Every structure is written in C-alpha cells, then in structure tokens.
Amino acid sequence: MSQAPKPKKSKRSNIHESTSKSNQISGSNQSNKSEVTVKLSGESNKGNYLGSALVKFPDVKPDIKTPFNLYAHKVDPKATKILAGETDQLEFESNRQSTADVNCNYLIGLHSIQDQTLTLFPTSFHELRPTVKQLKDAINLKKQEEKEDEEKEGHQTHKASRNMLGTTFGSKKARRAIQAAARDTIDPDSMMHVQSHLKEAITTSSITLTNSIQEANRIESEKPIPPYNINATSPKEVYKLSDVVTNLELNSIPIAHITYCSSPEQAIRNLPNSKSNFINKRIESCWNRYPEGKLNKQEEQRLRILVYISYLIKFHHHRFKIKKDKLKELLSGKRDGSESCPDSILDGLLERFTEKELGTQEFLMTTFSNRKLLSYICTLCLIHEEYTCAITELADDLKEDKKSLTEIFRSLGCKIDKLSSGELTVQMEEAKKLGKDTKEIDKQRLARLSVPLVFPEPRKKRQRN
Structure with missing residues (x-):
C-alpha cells in the first residue's frame, strides 16, 4: 500500500474528501x-x-x-x-x-x-x-441603576457647566434665574440634622392616628344599637332578627295560649303587657285575617315578635333595680292560665340590658342600658312593620318624649318623614271610626329605615372658657 504525503503542520488540521x-x-x-x-x-x-x-x-x-x-x-x-x-x-x-x-x-x-x-x-x-x-435579574437591575447614576451624574455635570457659562456670560435675567434655581435646590446632605426630628414627628403622628382609629372603633362598638350591616343594599339587610333576639329566645316564646283564644280581646289580655296600643292593633289585625287562629309560619314569627316587644315594654316600665325571680313573676302575667316567661327570655333581658350589683342578687338598669333597650324595641318595630314605623303611637306606649324617641330612630339610620297623602287619609278614617280627634294626625311622623345607611354625627361637647 502506498502512503500519502504528510501535510504540513498548522494550527487547524483540514480533512479532505478522498477515495484513495x-x-x-x-x-x-x-x-x-x-x-x-x-x-x-x-x-x-x-x-x-x-x-x-x-x-x-x-x-x-x-x-x-x-x-x-x-x-x-x-x-x-x-x-x-x-x-x-x-x-x-x-x-x-x-x-x-x-x-x-x-x-x-x-x-x-x-x-x-x-x-x-x-x-x-x-x-x-x-x-x-x-x-x-x-x-x-439582580445583575441587570444593578447595571440599570449604575447606568441611571451615570446619566444623572452626567446631567448634573452638564447642568453645572451650563450654569457656570450662564453666570459668566449670561444676561442679568439669566443670572437671576440661575440664582433662584440654586436657592430652590435642596441638598440632602444639608438636611441630615433634621432627619431624627422628622422620624420622631412621624412616629408621634402615627401613634396619634392609631389611637384615634382605636377610639373611633371603640365608640362604634359601644353604640347602644343592635349589630348592623353598613354595606346593606336594602333595609332588610341592615338589621338581622337573630342579632336582636336569638332564635332560641324567639322560638321559646309561648303563643298557644294566645292563638287558642276565642277573641282578640282575650288574646290581648294574655299578653305580658296588654296596654300597648301598637301591639293591640296588630293583634286585632291578625285575628281579622285568621279568625280561627290557624297561623302560617310567617305569621307565627310575626306574633312572637309582638309578644317579645310586649316583654320589652313591660320591662321598660319596671326598670331600675330588680331580682330575677321578681322579673319572672312580672313578665309571666298568669291571668287566664297563661304560661310563665321562659328562662331564656329572662336571661337574655338581664344580660343585654342590666348590670348586676356586686354582693347582691339585684340587677340594675343604667341610663345607657335603658337607651339600648329602647333602641332594640324600635328595631323590632321596624322589622315587624316592614321598616316604617309611626313614632307618636310608639312614644305613647313607652311613655317617652317624642323628640327623644325620634333621636333613637335617627341613631338607627332612619329618616323622619311626614305622612303621605294616602297614609294621612287612612289615619283620618281610622280616627273618625274610633271617635278620636283628627287634629293631631297631621303632626305625626314616620321613621323609615333607608340605605345607604347614614348615622348622625356625634355631637361635640362645648368647651367652657
């Protein structure tokens, strides 16, 4: 076999096609x-x-x-x-x-x-x-920052050179503009001595703001009104019935001795408080719709709400110091063989609207507790009346001033309106049937719960000189 000549040495070796x-x-x-x-x-x-x-x-x-x-x-x-x-x-x-x-x-x-x-x-x-x-990413960010710093430094150098030329060769107007810009420029290094003061001021302001927010939340939580939904889109969503009276309390209210009565007058006598015109009118209206006393579930719940309002009105009339056994006897009203007040109702009333005195078995209703009780009564009346309630009628039952009761309705988010023409006509006809004076009807006001919910601003106390 013949050998091919050796190629010369080079940095790169080339391979050629060969069929030899x-x-x-x-x-x-x-x-x-x-x-x-x-x-x-x-x-x-x-x-x-x-x-x-x-x-x-x-x-x-x-x-x-x-x-x-x-x-x-x-x-x-x-x-x-x-x-x-x-x-x-x-x-x-x-x-x-x-x-x-x-x-x-x-x-x-x-x-x-x-x-x-x-x-x-x-x-x-x-x-x-x-x-x-x-x-x-970190390297790219660092490069970007370095590039921005270089551009900023170049801009500052260019600006300094331009200002130097303007100061030397510029007009008086140009020199004044350069001097004004120099006065308005803030040097961060020259402001280092106020850094600690600024931090201290910010910390103090933050603490004050936090305390103000906490105080506002505390005042909001201590309002003598039931829990509410500030984001409600309809009056029905503002106050839940279960937040005003629990389902246990509402379902434990006895109503059989009321529904089995032969007449609305007899049913009214079996209520805890039989002297409330607001409740008595609703009982008579219920008997007119269901003369045999066979109520559906919705009407049964409405009747239980009326009975619970009757408990609250009776409790309001006999407030101040009271013992649990005396309260049970007061609310039972054992006429006509009616049932006694359930313990769940008693415990709920004492827990929500009283404070127990130390060392005694007596429960005390304070001014704040009484206002809370009135707020709960007004809320239940709004729920029962489809969120529109006559103030005068309820004020007479509670023996409260109309002005104070109007403020309570406003605190619940209600607007106070006059009677419409249709409502005024109905009230006039009812007053004529009952033989009452119709002059005061035009002065009556209605509390209407409306959304979005708006509460009155708290009154600021006047500072004495």
Missing part, C-alpha cells in the same frame, strides 16, 4: 477485513446549515431532557454560533469568546453498516456555563 486506499479504514473484525469508506458530508455546502453540536458543561450539568437551540448568523455564515437552553432555575448559553478560541475543528461521524461508509459532519464546540435567573 490510504483513507480506507479496516473494520474491527480483522478476519472479515471489511473496508469502510470515509467521506465528508456535502450538507455543509448548503446555506443555513447548522448541524449538530459538541457541548461541554464545566460547572453544572442540566437534565438530559433540557431542550437547547443552536443559533447561527443569518448573513455571515462564518460567525460564531450560539447554543442556548434553560431550566426553571438556570440559563445556559455558550460563550462566544471561549468558542472562538478553540484551535481545531470538530467533526461527528455517522457510520452506515449497510453501505460500509463513515460520513463526517462538521460541528461546532460550545462550552456552557450556567447563570442563576434570580441573580441575573
């Missing part, structure tokens, strides 16, 4: 002595050829399923290719400098057993180093 015997490589099986033809792929002569790539990971090796993309220059085919890929935490990108410094060419061979050929494909070598994504 010198480039024929014997197979691994020496007994068979099969010959493999080596040839260079012609794909590299086509445009947009990328081929495969050899990669080195000197630091961190990614998962084998990590996808990579090989990028080549669109115009210059000799430009260095870039290999890039990423995972959730890392980014991999080949270094242009390290790839260009490689002093040899790489080829990948594809051996075809069927044709006994070894095709060599030119490939590129890439050294990939990882970059942490979070650190990359």
